[in-house]
Amino acid sequence: MRSDARAPAASSTGARAGRVALVILVLLYLGVVLIGPLGALGGELADVGVGAALGALGREDALAALRMTVVLTAIAVAVNAVVGTAGAIAIVRHRFRGRALLSALADLPLAVSPVVIGLAFLALVGRDGVLAPWLDALGVRVVFAFPGLVVAVLFVTLPYTIREVAYVLEEIGTSEEEAAVTLGASAWQTFWRVTLPNVRVALGYGLLMTMARSLGEFGAVLVLGGSISGQTQTATTFIHDAIEERELAPAYGMAALLAAISVLLLAALEWAKGRRARAAEKEADR
Numbered sequence: 001m002r003s004d005a006r007a008p009a010a011s012s013t014g015a016r017a018g019r020v021a022l023v024i025l026v027l028l029y030l031g032v033v034l035i036g037p038l039g040a041l042g043g044e045l046a047d048v049g050v051g052a053a054l055g056a057l058g059r060e061d062a063l064a065a066l067r068m069t070v071v072l073t074a075i076a077v078a079v080n081a082v083v084g085t086a087g088a089i090a091i092v093r094h095r096f097r098g099r100a101l102l103s104a105l106a107d108l109p110l111a112v113s114p115v116v117i118g119l120a121f122l123a124l125v126g127r128d129g130v131l132a133p134w135l136d137a138l139g140v141r142v143v144f145a146f147p148g149l150v151v152a153v154l155f156v157t158l159p160y161t162i163r164e165v166a167y168v169l170e171e172i173g174t175s176e177e178e179a180a181v182t183l184g185a186s187a188w189q190t191f192w193r194v195t196l197p198n199v200r201v202a203l204g205y206g207l208l209m210t211m212a213r214s215l216g217e218f219g220a221v222l223v224l225g226g227s228i229s230g231q232t233q234t235a236t237t238f239i240h241d242a243i244e245e246r247e248l249a250p251a252y253g254m255a256a257l258l259a260a261i262s263v264l265l266l267a268a269l270e271w272a273k274g275r276r277a278r279a280a281e282k283e284a285d286r
Contacts, residue, residue: 041259045252053253062250064230065238066257072149072221072234073214076157080210084161085203089195091162092169106162109155117155118223121148144226149234152220157213161206168202169195205272212265215258 045053056062091103109117125131125142135142142148176198180190196203218236225232227241235254242251 038259041252041255044248045256048249048252052249053256055253056247056250057253057257059250061229061233062238062254065233065235065254068149068233069215069235072153073211075150076153076210076214077207079154080157080161081203081207083158084206084210085165085196085199087162088165088169088199089191092166093174107159109158114152114156114217114219115223118152118220121151121155121220121224125151143224144228144232146232148224149221149232152224153214153217156217156220157210160209160213161203164202164206164209165199168199172198201272201275204275205269208265208269208272212262212269215261215265 057066087102087106091099091106112120122143123129125135125148127143129135129143140147142151176194177190180194181187185193216236217234218240221227221232221234222237222240225234225237227233227237229241233241235258239251239254239258242248242254
C-alpha cells in the first residue's frame, strides 16, 4: 500500500520538475534570441548617447526614410484591408476551379526569402526584365523607384490579412449570412451588416501584423529600391547604410525607434487577441 501511495506523489513531482525544466528552457531560448539582442541594442544606444541617437533622427535623410516607411505601411494596410478581405471570402465562401492553388499562392511570401522575391521582380520588371519593353513604352519605372518599393511591401504582406480573416470565416460558418439572404438582404448588404462585423477583429489583427511586417521589411525593398537616400530609402535600409558608413548614432536611434514601435504593435496584437478570444466565447455561448 505504501508503494501505491508514493506513486502519485512521485508522478506529481516528476510532472512539476518537467514543467520547471520546460519553462527554464523557453526562457533561456528567448534570452538568447530575443532578450539578449534587445539588451545589447540598449547598451549600444547608451554608449552612443540617447540624446545624440534621437537627435540624429532629425536629419533630413532620416526623416525622409521614416516618411517613406510610413507611406509604404499605410499603402500596405489600405490595400490588404480590401484585397485581404476579398481574398479570404473568395477562398472560404466560394468554390471554383483553382481555389486550392489560390490558397497556396496566398502563402507563397511566407515560404520565399524577401531577397529572392526582389530578384524575381528584377527579372520581371528590371532593365532587362520580361516586361521592360512595355514599361519603357509607357514611361513607367519600377526598379529603384517608388513603385518598386510598393510592389515589394505588398508582396511580403499578402498572407497576413487573408489568413486571419479566412480562419474566422471558416469558424463562424455561413448560417448568419444565409439567414440575411433569406430575409431579403442583397450580397452587398449581407457583407456590410453580417460578414464584416463578424470578421472585424480578425481583420484588425491581420492589419496590425501587416503593419509590423511593413515596418520591418528589408531584403525586398533593398533589392528593388536600391536604398537611394531621399528617394527609395526606408527606415530599415537607412539603418543598414548608416552602419556601413559607421554612423552609429543615427543607426541605433532608428533601430530604437523601430523597436519601440514594434513593442507598441505587439501590445496592440495582444489586445486584439484578447478581443478575438472574447468574441469567440460569445459566439460559442449563442
